[in-house]
Amino acid sequence: MAGLEEILQRHPVWRGGSFARLAAALPSGYGELDRELPGGGWPTGGLTELCGSHEGIGELALLMPALARLTSAGKRVLWLAPPHLPYAPALAAAGVDLAHLAIVQPPGRREALWAAEQALRAGSCHALVAWLRHARYADLRRLAVAAESSRAFVVLFRPPAAAHEASPAALRLALEPAGGALALRILKRRGAPLAAPLHLVVKRPFHALGRAAFPLPARRDAPADRRVGLPVHA
Amino acid sequence: MLWAALHFPCLPGETLQQIAAWACQFTPRVSLEPPRALLLEVEGSLLCFGGAQGFFGRLREGIAAMGFEASLGVAPTARAALWLARGGGETLEELPVEAACEGEAQVFLNQVGIRTIGELRRLPREGLARRCGQRLLDDLERAYGRLPEAREFYVPPRRFAAHLELPAEVAHAEGLLFAARRLLVRLEGLLAAHQAGIRRFKLILLSRKSELPVEIGLASPTRQTERLAQLLRERLARLALAHPVDAIRLEAADFSPLHERSGGLFGDAAADAEDWVQLVERLRARLGPAAVYGLATQPDHRPELAWRRIEPGDWDAREFVQPGARPLWLMESRKIQETEFTLLAGPERIESGWWDGDEASRDYFIARLGESLGWIYREDGEWHLHGLFA
Numbered sequence: 307m308a309g310l311e312e313i314l315q316r317h318p319v320w321r322g323g324s325f326a327r328l329a330a331a332l333p334s335g336y337g338e339l340d341r342e343l344p345g346g347g348w349p350t351g352g353l354t355e356l357c358g359s360h361e362g363i364g365e366l367a368l369l370m371p372a373l374a375r376l377t378s379a380g381k382r383v384l385w386l387a388p389p390h391l392p393y394a395p396a397l398a399a400a401g402v403d404l405a406h407l408a409i410v411q412p413p414g415r416r417e418a419l420w421a422a423e424q425a426l427r428a429g430s431c432h433a434l435v436a437w438l439r440h441a442r443y444a445d446l447r448r449l450a451v452a453a454e455s456s457r458a459f460v461v462l463f464r465p466p467a468a469a470h471e472a473s474p475a476a477l478r479l480a481l482e483p484a485g486g487a488l489a490l491r492i493l494k495r496r497g498a499p500l501a502a503p504l505h506l507v508v509k510r511p512f513h514a515l516g517r518a519a520f521p522l523p524a525r526r527d528a529p530a531d532r533r534v535g536l537p538v539h540a
Numbered sequence: 541m542l543w544a545a546l547h548f549p550c551l552p553g554e555t556l557q558q559i560a561a562w563a564c565q566f567t568p569r570v571s572l573e574p575p576r577a578l579l580l581e582v583e584g585s586l587l588c589f590g591g592a593q594g595f596f597g598r599l600r601e602g603i604a605a606m607g608f609e610a611s612l613g614v615a616p617t618a619r620a621a622l623w624l625a626r627g628g629g630e631t632l633e634e635l636p637v638e639a640a641c642e643g644e645a646q647v648f649l650n651q652v653g654i655r656t657i658g659e660l661r662r663l664p665r666e667g668l669a670r671r672c673g674q675r676l677l678d679d680l681e682r683a684y685g686r687l688p689e690a691r692e693f694y695v696p697p698r699r700f701a702a703h704l705e706l707p708a709e710v711a712h713a714e715g716l717l718f719a720a721r722r723l724l725v726r727l728e729g730l731l732a733a734h735q736a737g738i739r740r741f742k743l744i745l746l747s748r749k750s751e752l753p754v755e756i757g758l759a760s761p762t763r764q765t766e767r768l769a770q771l772l773r774e775r776l777a778r779l780a781l782a783h784p785v786d787a788i789r790l791e792a793a794d795f796s797p798l799h800e801r802s803g804g805l806f807g808d809a810a811a812d813a814e815d816w817v818q819l820v821e822r823l824r825a826r827l828g829p830a831a832v833y834g835l836a837t838q839p840d841h842r843p844e845l846a847w848r849r850i851e852p853g854d855w856d857a858r859e860f861v862q863p864g865a866r867p868l869w870l871m872e873s874r875k876i877q878e879t880e881f882t883l884l885a886g887p888e889r890i891e892s893g894w895w896d897g898d899e900a901s902r903d904y905f906i907a908r909l910g911e912s913l914g915w916i917y918r919e920d921g922e923w924h925l926h927g928l929f930a
Contacts, residue, residue: 362912362928366868380809382816390869393927394835394847397868398860404835408852410823411831421823430815483911510913510929 332433332459335371336506343477344496348372352476353450354461357469357493361389363483367400367508368490369461373433374401376459381432382406384425387418389437400509419445426456433459443472450474469493542583544599545613545621548576552705555608561696562606562729566599571618571691577625579618579691605725605765618691619683623657632683633658640679645672657683696733699793700741702726709747709784713776716745716788720772723790724765737761737798742791743772747783754779756825759817761796767818774825820852837861841892842900843870843926864888865906867915867927876925881907881916890917 331345340346348354358365373383383406385392398404410425412418418438425431434453438445441464453460454476462475469480478493482503490504546563548556560578563570566589569581582595589595596612603610613624620632627639635657637649648671654660660668661680669677681687702723710716720743731737739761745752756771823832834852837860838845846863847870865885886905893899902917906929909916915927 360911362867362869362909362914362930364913364930366930370868380812382812390871390928391847392835393843393866393868393870394837395843395860395863396866397835398837398857399862399866400868403857404837404855405853405857408820408832408834410827412827413831417827421827424822425819428815428819430812430819 330457332372333375334368335375336368336508338504339490339506342492342495342500342504348459348461349476349496350459351454351457352460353446353453353474354459355464355468355473355475355478355493356461356481357464357466357478358481359466360483363481364488364508364510365463365481367510368481368488368506369435370397370400370402370509372459373407373435374403376432377403377406380406382408382430383433383435384431385409386422386425386434386436387412387438388435415440415445419448422449423452426452426458426460429457431456431458433461435461435463437463439465443474447474450476541581541616542586543615543618543621544580544582544596545573545615545618545625546578546580546599546603546610547613547622547625548608548610551576551608557694558702558726558730559603559606559608560694561700561733562602562726563599564694564696564733565729566595568693568733570694572694573622577622579622581618602725602729605722607722615683617683617685618689619679620685623683627657633661640683641672641676645676648672696730698734698795699791700727700730701789701791703787703789705787706785709786711781711784713745713779713781714773716743716785717769717773717776719788720790721765721769723788724768724772727768727790727792728763728765731763731795731798734795735798736795737763738792738795740792740794741768744789744791745781745785746787746789747785749783752781752785759821760814761798763798770822771825774822777826816853841890842898843890843904844873845893864904865915865929867913868930869928871925871927873917873924873926876909876916876923878923881909881914881923883907884913887918 330350331343331347332350333347334340334343343349356365356368377383378401385407388409392409394404397407410421412421415438418436422434422436425434436449438449441462446462449460449462469478473494475494477495480491480493482489482491484505487505487507490506492500492504546559548559556572556574556576556578560570560572563578563580567580567582567585571579573579586592586595589598596614600612611625611628613621613626615621615624615632623632623635623639627635629635633656637654637657637660638646640657640660641649649660654663657680665677678687682689704719704723706719727738727741738758740755740757743754743756745754754772754775756768756775758771762768820832832852833849834854836848836850836855838848839859839861840846843866884906887903889903891901900919902919904915904917904926907914907916909925913929914925915929916923916925918924
């Protein structure tokens with residue numbers, strides 16, 4: 307066996323288990339995930355797809371450490387067509403420097419694609435987080451090409467059904483809830499496939515997650531109880 | 541001294557001054573020779589443009605970009621350069637006399653068989669002065685540098701207005717870009733002469749029936765034709781014309797000083813910031829100003845008022861006070877039934893707004909809704925979903 311190791315050391319043999327070498331990666335902030343990602347982090351200069359089974363399972367919290375790291379280093383981040391309002395106090399609490407974040411709400415799919423390409427062509431956009439509804443394969447292809455010619459971290463949120471479709475993305479993850487944690491299945495990466503899903507504990511209101519549900523508090527007689535309140539957090 | 545003369549075979553009225561303003565980017569010593577020529581003293585400028593070849597290359601490119609044709613003459617004296625540009629020859633001696641004089645003098649010289657300047661110069665001086673006037677003789681002396689020539693230099697104005705008649709009516713707004721670009725090149729030259737940039741400009745689309753002003757604002761001062769044209773393209777793409785346009789006018793004032801910055805090799809934060817400003821500007825030109833915004837926190841206990849839209853980059857982290865657990869997605873609050881969720885944590889009482897009439901008194905809970913983690917509240921006995929812990 308020692309002989310085999312020696313041969314592998316001496317000869318440039320590519321082994322299926324090793325990852326493609328990527329120029330630069332952005333640490334995700336989750337060590338278990340970084341170990342499974344080629345380059346040791348989120349790919350920059352490539353398209354990453356996240357297919358969440360539901361909304362509100364921690365899919366954004368997964369990105370927060372990386373976005374916080376980028377924005378606090380003065381790198382700009384663009385959110386394209388978010389489906390809800392990104393809530394500033396929660397972003398700031400997650401460590402995102404809002405001075406380096408911009409939101410773009412294009413009216414339609416074509417404008418969204420155009421805006422994504424503009425952002426990726428500009429060198430100053432270091433991360434693009436996009437939501438594209440009804441994206442076709444050709445759209446994804448355009449986005450992937452634009453991402454590859456940039457040095458940005460490009461994340462595209464896709465509907466759950468998209469996990470079964472083909473995609474030109476460099477990295478694809480399916481996200482599912484798993485108790486209090488987030489289960490990640492790596493659908494595609496530049497390297498050997500990963501069979502078992504990863505369970506990450508993303509930063510969400512922890513105190514709520516470990517607890518069993520409690521019964522609804524007794525309903526108070528609202529009108530009778532209402533008085534002029536003082537701001538309790540002042 | 542080295543003079544360059546530009547002679548324009550055909551030139552619409554009042555354009556000469558604008559070309560002079562454009563030419564002021566090459567040298568501060570630009571002199572008008574009405575009706576159709578410009579004189580530039582260029583000796584000191586050649587080095588800045590990488591020698592004579594680079595300089596005259598740039599000059600020719602610029603004139604072509606503005607949509608004009610010109611012949612160029614270069615000589616040690618202004619008069620000689622002008623004659624060379626008009627006559628189109630290699631040396632002064634070989635030039636036809638038409639380059640130097642016109643009218644009666646020219647007819648007379650032709651009649652006596654004088655064809656070139658060289659022949660003209662060999663004529664007896666007294667006789668020439670008597671027959672054709674002292675002026676021609678003086679011009680000849682000036683061309684050969686034996687008499688000094690005092691020239692007045694053009695001072696470029698601090699505002700820009702240029703008009704361009706279109707060769708044919710244009711019905712699609714995007715078709716105007718080609719014509720507008722010619723005016724933008726002139727504007728860039730004038731701004732370069734002042735070492736200035738602009739933050740806004742106006743393109744007025746003229747038709748027989750109406751005038752349609754298109755105003756473009758910029759996030760940072762610039763004079764680059766490319767950047768201005770790109771913004772104009774995005775704006776024109778959104779524009780529907782009611783009448784075909786037959787002329788355009790470009791106006792700009794309020795020049796602001798623009799300092800040249802040397803580009804950094806890598807990681808240049810200032811270049812990054814400028815690039816970002818231009819990206820926001822491009823996105824807004826096409827998608828509208830409201831489509832691009834930044835987020836800021838606001839000290840208010842009512843969750844829907846604890847944030848606001850701002851200009852991207854306008855946030856100061858010091859204004860943030862960490863509240864309790866807040867969801868990353870805030871939603872339009874909608875009613876939910878008690879059967880839809882199970883409570884996990886809470887309550888957090890938020891009572892606020894009694895002073896501005898928008899009173900809120902709510903108990904917020906973190907709840908599980910199916911697979912999602914939601915932020916819900918109870919007000920007046922009703923349950924509402926207000927956010928998702930995404």
